[in-house]
Amino acid sequence: MSERDQRILRYGSIAVAIYLILFFGRQFLEKQRTDYRKLVTQAQDLREQNQPYADRIALVKKMMDDYNLDPAKLRKASVVAEASAAIQNSARTGGVGLGPIRESATSGTSKQVATIQIEGSGSVASVLGFMSNLDRIGFPLVIDSAQITAGNNQPGQIKVALTIVILDFDQWKGTPHA
Amino acid sequence: MKNIINQPDIYFEIGASTLLAVRATDSAEWPLERSPDGRLTAASKAALTAQLKHFLSPKPWQPRVRALCAINARGVSVRQLSLPIGAKEEFHDRLLLQIESEFPLSPDELAWGYQTLGRSPSGTLAKQDLLVAAVKKEIVADYQEMFAAGHATPIFTLASLARNCLCPQPDGSHALLDIGEQQSELTVFANGVPVSSRIIFWALGANPDPLAQTLKSSLTGTTIFISGKNIPDDFAGQLTRRLGLNWNCERLAASPDKKSSAAILGLKRLAGTNGEPPLLIRVNSGQSAGSPTTPDTKQWVMRAVILIAALLVLPYLEAILLKAHLAKTVAQYQTEAVRLKMVDRELDFLRYLKQNQPPYLNAMYVFAQSVSPGTKFDSITMNSHGDVSLRASFGGGQQVTDFRSKLIDSGTFTNVIVEEQSPGRHGPQVDVRMTAHWKAGAPWPIVKPPPAEADKNAVTKPALPTAPTVRKEMN
Numbered sequence: 001m002s003e004r005d006q007r008i009l010r011y012g013s014i015a016v017a018i019y020l021i022l023f024f025g026r027q028f029l030e031k032q033r034t035d036y037r038k039l040v041t042q043a044q045d046l047r048e049q050n051q052p053y054a055d056r057i058a059l060v061k062k063m064m065d066d067y068n069l070d071p072a073k074l075r076k077a078s079v080v081a082e083a084s085a086a087i088q089n090s091a092r093t094g095g096v097g098l099g100p101i102r103e104s105a106t107s108g109t110s111k112q113v114a115t116i117q118i119e120g121s122g123s124v125a126s127v128l129g130f131m132s133n134l135d136r137i138g139f140p141l142v143i144d145s146a147q148i149t150a151g152n153n154q155p156g157q158i159k160v161a162l163t164i165v166i167l168d169f170d171q172w173k174g175t176p177h178a
Numbered sequence: 179m180k181n182i183i184n185q186p187d188i189y190f191e192i193g194a195s196t197l198l199a200v201r202a203t204d205s206a207e208w209p210l211e212r213s214p215d216g217r218l219t220a221a222s223k224a225a226l227t228a229q230l231k232h233f234l235s236p237k238p239w240q241p242r243v244r245a246l247c248a249i250n251a252r253g254v255s256v257r258q259l260s261l262p263i264g265a266k267e268e269f270h271d272r273l274l275l276q277i278e279s280e281f282p283l284s285p286d287e288l289a290w291g292y293q294t295l296g297r298s299p300s301g302t303l304a305k306q307d308l309l310v311a312a313v314k315k316e317i318v319a320d321y322q323e324m325f326a327a328g329h330a331t332p333i334f335t336l337a338s339l340a341r342n343c344l345c346p347q348p349d350g351s352h353a354l355l356d357i358g359e360q361q362s363e364l365t366v367f368a369n370g371v372p373v374s375s376r377i378i379f380w381a382l383g384a385n386p387d388p389l390a391q392t393l394k395s396s397l398t399g400t401t402i403f404i405s406g407k408n409i410p411d412d413f414a415g416q417l418t419r420r421l422g423l424n425w426n427c428e429r430l431a432a433s434p435d436k437k438s439s440a441a442i443l444g445l446k447r448l449a450g451t452n453g454e455p456p457l458l459i460r461v462n463s464g465q466s467a468g469s470p471t472t473p474d475t476k477q478w479v480m481r482a483v484i485l486i487a488a489l490l491v492l493p494y495l496e497a498i499l500l501k502a503h504l505a506k507t508v509a510q511y512q513t514e515a516v517r518l519k520m521v522d523r524e525l526d527f528l529r530y531l532k533q534n535q536p537p538y539l540n541a542m543y544v545f546a547q548s549v550s551p552g553t554k555f556d557s558i559t560m561n562s563h564g565d566v567s568l569r570a571s572f573g574g575g576q577q578v579t580d581f582r583s584k585l586i587d588s589g590t591f592t593n594v595i596v597e598e599q600s601p602g603r604h605g606p607q608v609d610v611r612m613t614a615h616w617k618a619g620a621p622w623p624i625v626k627p628p629p630a631e632a633d634k635n636a637v638t639k640p641a642l643p644t645a646p647t648v649r650k651e652m653n
Binding site: 029032040042043046057059064071142145146147148163172173 | 497508511
């Protein structure tokens with residue numbers, strides 16, 4: 001083999017090697033680039049999706065402050081006991097004398113976890129203050145019905161019978177925008 | 179912009195004892211120290227290199243500036259050669275052979291260049307006439323190194339050729355006499371081609387007679403154009419008178435000022451007319467076919483190639499380098515998105531809680547505002563669906579009517595029905611049983627809660643209901 005042939009062979013090998021490197025290297029690089037572009041698009045979509053949440057977060061925070069309530073901390077297993085204790089505590093501190101209290105669980109599919117029937121008596125201011133404070137004791141309570149009657153003997157005293165519903169936050173966990 | 183990238187040419191005249199540089203309106207002149215063999219001394223070369231760097235002020239991002247250099251006749255040999263016309267590939271080899279035979283040194287030891295003059299038939303064989311100029315390689319190589327250090331690309335040519343451009347008829351036959359401060363240079367042109375060139379050791383201010391004798395011995399009667407600095411106006415006349423009849427001495431019309439020389443003016447004219455002088459002296463004969471700006475062109479081409487390669491590679495490089503970082507960012511966004519879904523649920527839950535809070539206190543406030551003094555409520559029953567029933571004792575039938583009217587006028591109740599109204603046991607009193615329904619989304623007045631039992635000590639007289647702040651409830 002002459003020197004010229006060797007040179008041609010050498011240059012040919014180099015050219016083929018460069019071609020192979022470019023061919024396979026380009027495929028690898030193209031794949032990397034395609035993946036990268038997908039990631040960029042995904043990141044942009046997620047960012048656009050998350051952007052409007054600033055207002056919602058502020059609103060949730062304000063409502064949580066208003067109700068003194070953090071739904072994420074509610075535990076279904078203990079919420080009834082804790083809410084009942086908080087209601088009784090609020091009545092005592094508000095000057096409302098408590099009568100019979102009845103708790104009843106509700107079906108699993110409804111938005112309520114339990115119903116509490118409570119009777120009490122006290123001055124007009126105490127009873128109304130107690131009713132007003134129920135939505136700020138840290139539990140999702142809704143007064144389903146209220147019956148206020150005049151006291152038997154003492155002037156200025158009234159009796160109250162409330163049916164209070166405890167909402168079940170777990171029912172919202174599965175279905176956003178319920 | 180063009181001047182920022184491509185700087186204007188700089189002109190140099192390399193004399194026997196000085197180096198004159200002219201750039202636009204600037205000029206400088208430095209002394210040269212030579213060793214007996216004509217080369218610059220090491221000290222002179224070093225000093226000159228530093229001065230050139232300072233004068234040229236090279237910018238690394240700019241291409242090399244072109245330096246047009248006129249070499250004086252000292253050490254330069256000029257020959258007119260005729261080469262048989264043949265294949266172009268063999269032309270260079272034949273020229274080298276001719277140079278080797280005509281000049282005292284081999285072409286490898288010479289810096290040389292040629293200019294094509296034309297074709298001349300010689301018998302049956304057509305020949306190519308060439309003008310070849312050569313000088314010892316080391317001498318020109320020294321200059322080339324100095325200019326290269328100053329980021330300049332030198333182009334060497336003969337000073338006499340440059341001066342000839344200033345003659346009224348550059349293609350004519352005449353002689354050029356350039357008078358210097360220590361020596362003079364005489365070049366004879368025939369039909370615009372330099373046929374001989376020599377140094378005459380006669381300086382300005384000396385007796386012109388020896389000069390005239392030298393000229394007479396070198397030439398037959400002809401026209402001599404005189405150039406040089408500080409030449410008296412009547413010097414050409416004096417020289418003509420000494421030479422006698424058939425001689426005509428004239429001063430070059432375009433005489434140089436103190437900052438320039440005839441050679442530099444000629445270089446400027448050559449550069450302006452043709453771009454570069456017709457005869458270029460090159461240190462390396464192998465580069466004869468190339469342009470003197472080739473290295474810069476190569477550099478710029480290389481830069482362009484690098485830029486294009488970067489343009490092609492950067493998107494891929496970005497993908498490889500930033501992919502990991504972007505994946506982390508996406509993961510963060512995804513985690514945040516899950517957390518934000520929880521925020522959605524919490525918001526829905528809290529809204530539901532707010533919307534389902536029955537307005538019991540607001541309703542009782544409206545009752546309190548609507549009844550007449552003396553009315554006694556026995557019981558009030560309300561539920562979250564808005565159904566209200568009450569039992570009360572009013573002072574008379576008119577009070578019942580007023581109470582109902584006020585409830586309806588408040589805009590918060592509807593279906594106010596007196597189910598039963600019966601006379602009371604004491605005087606005009608009437609016992610009433612009523613039902614009503616509050617409107618969904620009614621504009622309830624906002625009622626501040628009464629102070630709690632624990633806060634009673636701080637409040638002397640509890641007010642129920644307290645003064646309302648009336649506004650429309652926004653659900």
